Amino acid sequence: MGRFKVLIANPLVPRIANELLSQTCDVVTASSYDRASILKDLKATNGIDGLFWATKNLVDKEILDAAGPKLKVVSTMSAGYDQIVTEELKARGIKLSNTPGLVNDSVADIAMLLALTASKRFTEGRRHIEQGTWINYFNSHWMLGQDIRGSTIGIIGLGGIGQTIAKRLIGFDVAKILYTGNREKAEGKKIGAEFVNLDKLTKESDFIFLAAPLTNDTHHMCNTDFFGKMKKTGILVNVSRGLLVDQQALIKALKEGQIFAAGLDVMYPEPLNTDSELLNLPNVVLTPHLGSATKNTRDAMAELTARNILRALAGEELLTPVEL
Numbered sequence: 652m653g654r655f656k657v658l659i660a661n662p663l664v665p666r667i668a669n670e671l672l673s674q675t676c677d678v679v680t681a682s683s684y685d686r687a688s689i690l691k692d693l694k695a696t697n698g699i700d701g702l703f704w705a706t707k708n709l710v711d712k713e714i715l716d717a718a719g720p721k722l723k724v725v726s727t728m729s730a731g732y733d734q735i736v737t738e739e740l741k742a743r744g745i746k747l748s749n750t751p752g753l754v755n756d757s758v759a760d761i762a763m764l765l766a767l768t769a770s771k772r773f774t775e776g777r778r779h780i781e782q783g784t785w786i787n788y789f790n791s792h793w794m795l796g797q798d799i800r801g802s803t804i805g806i807i808g809l810g811g812i813g814q815t816i817a818k819r820l821i822g823f824d825v826a827k828i829l830y831t832g833n834r835e836k837a838e839g840k841k842i843g844a845e846f847v848n849l850d851k852l853t854k855e856s857d858f859i860f861l862a863a864p865l866t867n868d869t870h871h872m873c874n875t876d877f878f879g880k881m882k883k884t885g886i887l888v889n890v891s892r893g894l895l896v897d898q899q900a901l902i903k904a905l906k907e908g909q910i911f912a913a914g915l916d917v918m919y920p921e922p923l924n925t926d927s928e929l930l931n932l933p934n935v936v937l938t939p940h941l942g943s944a945t946k947n948t949r950d951a952m953a954e955l956t957a958r959n960i961l962r963a964l965a966g967e968e969l970l971t972p973v974e975l
């Protein structure tokens with residue numbers, strides 16, 4: 652039997668991926684991560700056995716057709732897999748893996764960054780410095796923010812990332828951690844978090860963290876109704892996917908003072924249009940989807956993604972399979 656063929660659908664992934672895969676496979680690296688060029692490169696391979704995915708492009712029928720009938724595994728270098736049409740993989744008997752776990756710390760760190768900066772009015776404060784409108788420190792009513800200490804936290808999605816956010820918040824002496832999701836979790840009990848329904852969480856939380864995957868159920872879950880229920884002093888932090896939030900409803904809530912502030916690492920579209928209203932709002936802190944962007948995290952993600960492909964091709968169990 653010849654060597655397996657693998658396509659890495661992005662020329663910019665950490666080197667470790669190619670190093671590992673090329674020990675036993677013939678590796679083709681796509682010339683760019685845009686969809687048209689991946690499709691072209693896939694067609695030129697004459698069929699591959701494994702697909703290393705590291706873009707937000709959809710893995711759909713067209714991509715799978717171009718990959719050919721030998722394809723056994725798609726391994727995505729991401730925790731989220733909303734960009735993969737899982738039904739297509741399942742119908743073809745193709746395995747799927749992702750990189751959960753490894754991103755928890757880095758994503759939880761950016762969640763803290765966003766919570767802290769949104770609560771301390773970072774964007775607005777920075778603008779005051781730039782525009783020379785910085786008011787004397789001794790005006791004790793100026794630029795008052797919200798305290799994390801003593802606050803009620805709401806976490807939507809108490810998976811690995813949600814749990815890591817909770818652990819960090821415990822160090823900030825919060826009063827209470829509420830969470831919601833598909834089901835109550837043993838890990839919730841361990842960290843002293845209370846399982847509640849979405850309605851209660853939305854109404855009672857001072858900070859709401861979105862850490863749930865994007866699914867049909869979570870799509871636009873933060874809508875006009877949701878923002879109407881949040882406290883006026885409430886802060887929304889999103890480190891999941893932009894589409895959990897109805898962005899127009901969020902912009903309206905922020906403009907009308909229905910909520911205090913938002914900190915977003917994810918939005919739509921990505922990249923965000925430079926004329927987006929989000930950029931003009933003083934009570935929004937934005938980061939350009941940097942949740943997992945540390946060298947160690949990305950190296951570990953690339954390694955795990957490659958190892959999952961090697962295991963699938965060797966007929967072994969995947970390290971981090973996605974149930975299809």
Ligand SMILES: O=CC(=O)O
Binds near residue numbers: 729730731754942
């Ligand atoms: O958004 C990043 C990821 O899903 O890993």
